[in-house]
Amino acid sequence: RAELTRATGLSAPTVGSLASHLIRDGLVRDLGVGPSRGGRRPMFMEFNARHGFVVGIDLGPRQTRLAIADLSGAPVARRVMPTPQEHTPAALLARIANEVRVLMREAHVGPNRLLAVGASAPGAVDRERGMVVALAPDLEGWSKVPMAAILKRALRAPVVVENNVNLAILGERWQGVARGHDSCAFIWLGT
Numbered sequence: 001r002a003e004l005t006r007a008t009g010l011s012a013p014t015v016g017s018l019a020s021h022l023i024r025d026g027l028v029r030d031l032g033v034g035p036s037r038g039g040r041r042p043m044f045m046e047f048n049a050r051h052g053f054v055v056g057i058d059l060g061p062r063q064t065r066l067a068i069a070d071l072s073g074a075p076v077a078r079r080v081m082p083t084p085q086e087h088t089p090a091a092l093l094a095r096i097a098n099e100v101r102v103l104m105r106e107a108h109v110g111p112n113r114l115l116a117v118g119a120s121a122p123g124a125v126d127r128e129r130g131m132v133v134a135l136a137p138d139l140e141g142w143s144k145v146p147m148a149a150i151l152k153r154a155l156r157a158p159v160v161v162e163n164n165v166n167l168a169i170l171g172e173r174w175q176g177v178a179r180g181h182d183s184c185a186f187i188w189l190g191t
Contacts, residue, residue, distance in 0.1 A: 001015050001016060001019055001042070001043045001045070002040075002042060002043075004019070019043075019045060022045075023045070025051075026048060026051050027047070027048055027051045028045050028046065028047060028048060029045060029046050029047075029048050030043075030044075030045055031044035031045060031046055032044060047071070047072070048071075049070040049071045049072035049074065050070050050071070051071060051113075052070075052071055052113050052114070052115035053068050053069065053070055053071070053076065053104075053109045053113050053114055053115065054068070054069050054070075054071070054114075054115055054116050054117065054118065055067070055068055055069075055100055055104075055114060055116075055117045055118070055155070055157075056068075056069065056117075056118050056119075056120075057096060057100070057117065057118070057119040057120065057151070058119075058120045058164060058167075059083065059096070059119065059120060059121045059122070059139075059164070060083055060122065060164070061083060061085075061122065061138030061139050062082070062083055062138075063080050063081065063082055063083055064080070064081050064082075064083045064096055065078070065079075065080050066078065066079045066080075066081065066096070066099060066100055066103055067079075068103060068104060068107050068109055071115075073174070073175060076107050076109065077103050077104075077106060077107035077109075079099060079103050081096075081099055083139070085139075085140070088141060089132075089139075089141055089142050089145040089147075089150075090145075090150060093145075093147060093150045093151060093154070094150070094154060096151075097150075097151060097154035097155050098154075100117075100155060101155070111155075111156065114155065114156075114157045115157065115158075116157055116158045116159070116160070117151055117152075117155055117157050117158070117159040117160070118159075118160050118162070118167065119147060119148070119151060119159060119160070119161045119162075120161075120162055120163065120164035120166075120167045120168075121135060121142070121147060121161060121162075121163065121164060122135060122138075122139070122163070122164045122165075122190065123135035123139075123142065123163070124163070125161055125162055125163045127160070127161065127162055129146070129148070130146065130147055130148020130149060130152075130159060130160070130161040131144060131145060131146050131147065131148070131161070132144075132145040132147050132161065147159075147161045148160070148161045165186070165188045168186065168188065169184075169186040172184070172186065
């Protein structure tokens with residue numbers, strides 16, 4: 001807590017109060033007190049990355065990748081499913097949502113612990129409305145599809161939809177080969 005007080009500039013009582021709320025909510029674990037270094041004994045805490053989970057959906061023309069991760073981004077479960085060409089967008093998204101629920105059950109992640117869903121689609125995406133505006137020609141009928149709304153209804157969690165290439169470079173910047181670099185080039189070779 002003393003480190004948080006120094007790092008944030010907040011008062012010790014404010015940090016204590018906020019930490020108590022986070023511990024009560026389960027987002028932070030109280031690890032107790034540590035040995036004294038001549039002053040007050042330090043109070044140790046750690047982030048509880050397993051407090052909640054996020055789902056990633058990567059919709060592709062041939063296959064769709066699903067993943068569940070904890071709040072630190074560590075993968076918990078993954079699945080690759082074929083992307084059926086004969087389904088309407090709504091029917092395909094319903095099938096994907098069902099596969100996500102199955103994967104969550106297999107990973108022992110209850111629906112109440114799903115905090116958010118990130119979904120990618122190849123093509124133009126209106127992020128504000130969570131809508132696939134126009135998709136690559138490999139998936140027919142994907143124009144003005146409210147992907148976020150459909151998945152949100154099915155999975156009962158907030159959904160963010162973005163273009164697949166934009167999300168791929170964000171992933172590389174966060175956890176991949178572009179981590180720690182100020183700039184990088186990303187080349188996408190599609191189907």
